[in-house]
Amino acid sequence: MRTWLTERFSLKVPVVCAPMAGVAGGRLAAAVCNAGGLGMIGVGDKTTPDWIVDECRFMRSTGRSFGIGLQAWALPLNSGQLEAAMASGASVVSLSYGAYETYVEGFRSSGMVVATAVGNVREALAAHEAGVDLIIARGAEGGGHGRNDIGTLALLQTVLDAVATPVIAAGGIGSSRGLAAVIAAGAVGAWVGTAFTATPESTTTPNARKRLVAAQDTATVYTTLFDVAAGARWPAEFGERALRNDFYGLWEGREPQLSKDPDALRAMADARLIDDVDVTCIDAGQGVGMLRSDRAASEVIREFARASDLLRAAAAQG
Ligand SMILES: Cc1cc2nc3c(=O)[nH]c(=O)nc-3n(C[C@H](O)[C@H](O)[C@H](O)COP(=O)(O)O)c2cc1C
Structure with a gap:
């Protein structure tokens, strides 16, 4: 599977492990990168700049491309996060949830690919207008925060028709079948959260x-x-x-x-x-039913890689 994403970041599999605050630190990101996907470090509103510096130093030591995900609404309260992300050495930054537009040019001029999540076509057009390099079409099935407007497949089709910017699909993609479907539709890959939440490399409790x-x-x-x-x-x-x-x-x-x-x-x-989970919040998307055991991140990536067989089989049908 060769897409804009695999070519841009030398990936074997067009899968990004989403930046999940509280779940995705350097250990998970490194495991995903080593298996041939792109790992991201998740930054929440309470994440300290020192934590970002440490996790990113570790990621740089792996010699792999990696990403960092910031929550735009929290950045005005956390200028230290912005500075740490700028100096992180990450190849990708995602700026989602809130007013991100003013940060796009700064990250782009420091050589980073800028991504943002959209939940409807209006947001996709605005992201294109803002000069974002990669649009995450995140459907309502997705785990964690976002919009509940439109399901992934309907959103993906609409966004692909509306913008020329590379589009990556997110929400409910939990196996090679889902990856094959979105690649066939024209996405450059899948942006996946839930499928990695139970991996031993995550910081899930x-x-x-x-x-x-x-x-x-x-x-x-x-x-x-x-x-x-x-x-x-x-x-x-x-x-x-x-x-x-x-x-x-x-x-x-x-x-x-x-x-x-x-x-x-x-x-x-x-x-x-x-860790009383009858009370606490566990973010997860509709693909959660596909989680079977606590598989390692490399096994999750290996399963996604089978999408190439499915795409070949689909082409043979035609
Ligand atoms: C546990 C969890 C935490 C998340 N935290 C973040 C986050 O901090 N920043 C972010 O941009 N997206 C976050 N997301 C959303 C993901 O970026 C992505 O949109 C979503 O996981 C895709 O859907 P899926 O979970 O069905 O794969 C989170 C998702 C999960 C499951």
Whole structure:
């Protein structure tokens, strides 16, 4: 499989392991890069610049291309993150969720490929206009934060028709079948989160790992409830897709009351300390049902690589 992505970053497989704050550090990114994909380091609003510097120093020592993912809404509060990302040596930076436009030129002129996630065609046209190099067409199936507007396949087709910029597909792509489908449609690859969340190289907590592997295909929900409970300052327009749990069942549809309930807010903070996954938030997309065991990142990449056989078989049918 040769695409713009594999050629640009010398990859064997057109798969990017998404920057997942709290889940994807240097260890996961390096494992993905070593297996022939592109690994990304996930930066959240509370990530310190020192952590970024350390993880990126480690990544540079691998000699592989890697990426770093920033949350645009949090950058005005975290100028140190911006500086650390600029000096990171990463080949790709993703700037998603919020006003990213003013940062594009700075990263591009330092030689980095700039990517951003879009959830509808209006955002894709704006990203093209802003000079972004790679558009992530992220459908509603995707794990973590984003929009819940349109499913991946409908979004991908619309975006590919609307812009000339390279487009990578995200949301619900959990196996070689999904990768083959989006490559055949014209995407340069797949931007994958959930399929890597249970890998031993991720920093997923032990109980969350067990929940992820046990989860069925219908286990996720799109919500702002967990952000409310955590007192997170995410822009309200971005909910997240996560596993439903007891805490969600208790508070579903009652976010205004939740935000004013000190006991519930304390319960969430305490639960994090003891990895109580009946309460804490575990981000995951609709592909979670495809997670089987805690496979290594290299095995996940190897399975995605089988997409080339599927594409060959599809071509033979024609
Ligand atoms: C656990 C988890 C954490 C995530 N954190 C981030 C993040 O910090 N920054 C980001 O740009 N995207 C984040 N995402 C979203 C991914 O970039 C990507 O859009 C999504 O995982 C694709 O869908 P999939 O999970 O179905 O593969 C996260 C996704 C997951 C599952």
